[in-house]
Amino acid sequence: MDYGIKTWGNDNFFIEDGKVKVNTGCEPSLIEIIQEIRRDGIRGPILLRFPHLIQKQIRMIYKSFADAKKEFGYEGNFSAVYPLKVNQFPNFVKNLVTLGQKYHYGLEAGSKAELILAMAYNNPDAPITVNGFKDNEMISLGFIAAEMGHNITLTIEGLNELESIISIAKDRFGCVPNIGLRIRLHSSGIGIWAKSGGINSKFGLTSTELLEAVNMLRDANLLEKFTMIHFHIGSQITDIAPLKKALREAGNIYAELCRMGATHLRAINLGGGLAVEYSQHKTTLHKNYTLSEYANDVVYLLKDIATQKGVHEPDIFIESGRFVAAHHAVLIAPVLELFSQEYTDQKLRPKEINPPLVQELYDLLGTMNRKNALEFLHDSIDHMESLLTLFDLGYIDLQDRSNTEILVNLIIKKAVGLVADKKLSEILDIQDRVQERYLVNFSLFQSLPDFWGIGQTFPVMPLDRLDEVPTRSASLWDITCDSDGEIGFNTETPLFLHDVDIKNRDYFLGFFLVGAYQEVLGMKHNLFTHPTEATIIIDDDGYSIENILESQSISDILEDLDYDIKEVQENLNDRIEASDIISEKEKKHILGEIYLFLNDNGYLKTINNEDNSQ
Ligand code: PLP
Structure with a gap:
């Protein structure tokens, strides 16, 4: 009956009086927040952002590493950057940057557009790291960032990128970004996102290329700019053991490079990968370690290697994104219909x-x-x-x-x-044989693309009636015209919902932990767009609903596809005018209706009856 909230909820939500409540300040229930937003006529799925949950995750990361450093007497510094790819939406990123200011929390970019964002929004004195494949233009952008005064490290994925840096450095104004080398580890990760590591991975330099890179840097008089090695064994590392193995390998590479004369090499960047517990069932946990265990292992292992090899303890960088972003967003979607109703x-x-x-x-x-x-x-x-x-x-x-x-x-x-x-x-x-199908007003492709793409599950539960036993084994259908838009009932991880009469009573489902990757990977299948979003600020005296951004209108989405919206409108108008089945007065009425439809979003509004609009 508690939908595993203690397993995945991170103490962020709790159940009281049959409702899910937010565990901070005045502890509002999610249903009251949603009802207040809907009072203004907003319908369809709504994504709620909770900035206090971004703050909590950032604070936890810095605290865990500070504690670990203290425990082991570690001398290197700790820094973290947020990888923009995880969620680039402004109402998330701007909050994150402000909340991270006191920690000098930085940003990671993997493309030109993300780098521009990082250059525009990163906190002063906070690091920027740049990963991914780069052309001359992207490298020049990195130089511009350095020239603006950003503390930026360009991580090289291949020797051709290093050649470009060396050549661009000659043509620019003397200010060169720091250079990181991504190392191709023998060790690989674990789980569905493990492809980023291992000898056959898409990224990184082999040992031979590393040696060559150091020689190229020395020859170009840029060795002092080589400050970091980087690796990333994959997102959502479910088991700590592969990370420890990768750390040993990376730590030894670091020590060898230091001993070879990389005098300014100071940092190991572990990439991302800190896992989030998505499971609603204790029998199918998605990770086997805690943040403090992760921090302790990283600090202890790097200290151990540095001591053994007689090199200075490296500064530690992490680029965890999922861990920081996932918790902050909850998608709330109304149930429209029960199949057997x-x-x-x-x-x-x-x-x-x-x-x-x-x-x-x-x-x-x-x-x-x-x-x-x-x-x-x-x-x-x-x-x-x-x-x-x-x-x-x-x-x-x-x-x-x-x-x-x-x-x-x-x-x-x-x-x-x-x-x-x-x-x-x-x-x-x-x-299993008598499942109830719940039709839910959302698009799985838009809001939970990882479920569709790789079977990643997300916690889901109703927002109220949690003091009543849910009796129906549920499979959830979204409103796309695609039978893949379904979260089927699974006897391993069963979901039970209430037997509700939607005609008489609203029933909302919350999909939790959707703040990482889902928003930007979301697809416009059937032209359903990013849902309406709102930011919820909570303190002891109450809560406020801010930055409501309604889901794109039908006109906007058609324009995004490069339709000339005027042409669409004219075609519709001409065809209505030409119709000989309706009167002139009716035509005027219909033109007004069309105008309203074009300017509204495409999610469903009313089903069954007018009074119960969704
Ligand atoms: N850093 C790099 C280089 C990545 O490729 C990724 C994502 O795959 C991340 C960081 C973020 O990983 P996560 O969101 O699992 O922390």
Whole structure:
């Protein structure tokens, strides 16, 4: 009933009075925040940002490394940069930069556009690191950043980039960025994002290339600019062991390079990878270590290697993004419909003489009790299969078929209610067979692309009714016209939701930990755009809803695809004007409607009835 909130929630949310509440300040419930936003007429999915959760993650990182440094008497410095690729949305980045100011928290860029952002927003005195493939223009941008006074390190992915740096340094104004070398480790990561490490990875210099790079730098009189080595074994490192192995390898490379005369080499950049616990179930945890364990291991291992090899203890850089960004955003989406909601007994149309199996379904429904519930449920599902075959063979008619569907659904509802308090293992099989489909007003492709792309799961739970036992095994359907837009019921990690009548009562689902990667990877499948977003600031006296940014309108999204929106509008107008099925007055009315549609977003608004707009 708590949807594993203690496992994935990081103490950020808790349940009280049947509602999910935010664990800070005045502790508002998510449902009251959403209802307040909706009071202004906003509908569809809404992404809530909580800046205090960005602050919490940044604070935890710096504190854990400060504690580890103290514990082991470590002499190197600790720095962190936020990799922009994880979430570049302004209402996230601007908050992050402000909140990170006192730590000199920096930014990492992996493209020209991200570098421009870093140059424009990075905190003074905070580092910038640049990774990824670079052409001459991107390298020149790095020089411009250095010329502006930024503390920037360009990390070289291949020797050709180093050649470009050497050549550009000759042509510019004497101010050269720091240079990092990305090392190609033998060690690789673990999990679905492990491809960034290992000898066959896309990035980094081999040992031979490293030696060559040092010689090139020495020959160009730029060895003093070589300050950092960098590696990244993949995002969401689920197990600490591969990281420790990679650290040993990187630490030894660092020591060897220092001993070879890289006099200004001072830092090891571990890249990102700190994992987030996404699991709602204790049996399927997504990581096996804590942040302080990570910090202690990093500091201890690097100290150990430096001592063994007689080199100075390196400064430590990390580029963890997922860990910093994931927690801050929650997507709230209204449930629009329960698939079985239309199956009510009012819709039954019994015949004077029903076919025997249909009559038996009536009897099963009427006589079902707690003791026989599962048996009757099995029987009813078997009967339904037989009745559908009879329909295909022409022995029963559409009305019998409709009665069958309604009766079986009524039996399912009654049975799951009767056995709700039984052990999950006893009823899991049947729950799998009697899933309820919840149609949810969001696009999985836009808001949870990693679920679609690589099967990454995210915690999901209703925002209220948490003091009532959820009885329905749920599969979630999004509103795209694509059957991949579904989070199916999984008996390993089952999701149960409440049996709600959406016509009479709202029911919202929260998708948590969606602040990392999901927003920018989101696809405009079916032309559903980034959802409406709002930033929630909470203190002891109350909360405020700021920076509401409504989801793009249909006009905007068509323009993004390079449609000439005037042409679209003119085509529509001409076709309406030319219609001879409607009157002039009706045409005017329709033109007004079209105008409103074009200027609104494409998520669903009303379903079932006007009063219950979603
Ligand atoms: N640094 C580099 C070089 C990366 O490629 C990535 C992402 O894959 C990161 C940092 C961020 O990783 P994460 O979000 O897992 O911390």
